Amino acid sequence: MTGTPTSRERIVDISITPVAFADPPLLNAVGVHEPFAIRTIVEVITDSGTYGLGETYGDEAHQARLTLAAEALIGTDIFDINHARTRVDEALAKDSSAGGHGMSGMITDSSTLDRVFSPFEVALLDLQGKKLGLPVSELLGGRVRERVDFSGYLFYKWAGHPGHADDRWGEALDPAGIVRQAEKMVSEYGFRALKLKGGVFAPDQEAEAIEALATRFPEVPLRIDPNAAWTVETSNRVAERLASTLEYLEDPTPGITGMAEVRSSASMPLATNMCVVAFAQLPEAIAAGSIDIILSDHHFWGGLRRSSMLAGIAETFGMSLSMHSNSHLGISLAAMLHLAGSTQNIDFACDTHWPWKNPEDDVVAGAPFHFEGGSLEVPKAPGLGVELNRDRLAALHQRYLDCGIRNRDDTGYMQKLDPDYQALAPRW
């Protein structure tokens, strides 16, 4: 009755390829998105000639750490995820660089090991799934939903990058512009929840935009994320103004203590992907009572299996769960779908920057993702269910080489246009 042992499959090569893709001038609390977003594509190749895919940040210090990790992983069995993590941990002891957190300075205290190991873990699960004929969602315990709901991610933005033509989204610098953007996004993608990236204009102007969205979309849950641009006092004032309007308030103010202060008086749940971005921060945040909702992100929580563990911690400690996003390509989107698809307590529609990317700007083959009603189907093919298009990979790598961006720097880009600009947290 015992099955035949499967043949071993080991890593023989790993390619680390930085890529860049066009990104609109999306405004946030620390500046504005540069004309190109940078990412790194990790391709793990085994002695059977199969490849597994991962995607992560593109910053140079991060790439250097990925290279150290990749060297340490040659020879590893694709099922030895625990051992692979230990090897990467040991390899990173050689690293003394700083930076490379992929967040343009907004978050700097995620775990270096978890952040570096994540794309390799995703690639190993992709390889396991391909070898076993199973989608990654089944390696994570099985799908609990066939489709994953996303929220429409609204940004204040210029009509186009300075010196370039307007993009297809146009300008959004006031409540009316945000409502127009939401109408377009809802009409194209069907989102049934909306999130506004705040921290750009004075809090009352952003509250006005939320109120305008509530008037235009009275049935749609709304969120605002000022990326810790507000003091506790300002946060409390805005929370009171938007008490009946927000589904949740995301990272109004910096730090575990500040968030706990706001949470003690705000009437709506508080969410974070800033004050708790690593397992090491959970004990203090839970003791302080800082948060209601963790916005998980497998890119900094150590991959898909550790993100499943985070979901279990959230459930155990009575916190809700949803998912954070940075600008990303199709490999990360597939990974997010498998994770959300196999996680019982995804309590709110997940974030994604997907609509801000040109559909043709990707490294995956075909067009595997189709939004309906703001949701995407969890891929059912073995592994992640996405394949590499090597022509596209080469093209986006060339764009990386040409664009000159080596580290995400929303603040530096803004300062080129407005030398007096300063990133302040909190600003108001």
Next chain:
Amino acid sequence: MTGTPTSRERIVDISITPVAFADPPLLNAVGVHEPFAIRTIVEVITDSGTYGLGETYGDEAHQARLTLAAEALIGTDIFDINHARTRVDEALAKDSSAGGHGMSGMITDSSTLDRVFSPFEVALLDLQGKKLGLPVSELLGGRVRERVDFSGYLFYKWAGHPGHADDRWGEALDPAGIVRQAEKMVSEYGFRALKLKGGVFAPDQEAEAIEALATRFPEVPLRIDPNAAWTVETSNRVAERLASTLEYLEDPTPGITGMAEVRSSASMPLATNMCVVAFAQLPEAIAAGSIDIILSDHHFWGGLRRSSMLAGIAETFGMSLSMHSNSHLGISLAAMLHLAGSTQNIDFACDTHWPWKNPEDDVVAGAPFHFEGGSLEVPKAPGLGVELNRDRLAALHQRYLDCGIRNRDDTGYMQKLDPDYQALAPRW
């Protein structure tokens, strides 16, 4: 490059078979082990004709819940562990029975869902492993060790059950008897850590036994587990007496608050498998600072995957981890080996009652477990790596039918012999 999707494999039948095996008269805080320990063997059969194995408690109320769960699981895909758990959760809504915790009243607040789902989850992982040609340890992230260390589990005991011949271990009712037992156990199994089940005699007599063990085995880490038989005051007094002697002190006193009080003054780490036996108890215990070491047990923590999650929680919150045991057979031992083999933070040698069982009393085929230096190898065959011996299963089931024991009742058995006996917690 994409793998071929694996064929689906669904549950078509589940057998639930109560068994009994001879157990010596081991004394504890609530009485004495009856002449037979009872367990339930769960055999999950799929449409490919493969079976997966799980093992759990034998109490009647538990068996009734297992039957409800089994009915709900027919038709489930072997990879849909998340969905299977939901089905069992729904099925248990029909259950209004009490008891059946398998612990003879020592622990009554483990999660019913986790306790009932556990053997099915283990069986599903066994089936997955057999289908995929992978040992369960690799489904849990891969082996981090080839062998798992166990501690020698010492008990006060009578020479034999009243009215029966002496067993091969003989009497141990004082420090000299415990030292003799330890010598025999160390000589036969090679254990390099020793644990004394206490709560039987006056605390100072048990402390004396620990001191006698320390004199005889000066290099061996020692633990005592009085199963919450002591008050906080008594615990503190014994902790002070054994300050330089104990590796850790296990469950000296009842409850999260009492444990926190002892922990605030005891010099050694405090371990538990009593005051925290469910995820729901973790927040309060962590906030109170009740424990240093969680003794996990996949039988009440919801199976192997949730026990892995518990390991992650322990790591996140700065707690150490080891493993608890009840009287068990080879299926549970194999599951414990796969779990410990794939868990990085097994910080102390695990518990097992294995030496107290006659080697021939088992349901697994052959003799797959060989102690060397107190450790066992993690099985490498697909699945759990143990096979059912149906003759042995039939024989142990017949023994269950014949023995008349339907619920573990250490207290009731003791009262038959000593009508004045009362289970008291704390007793001293």
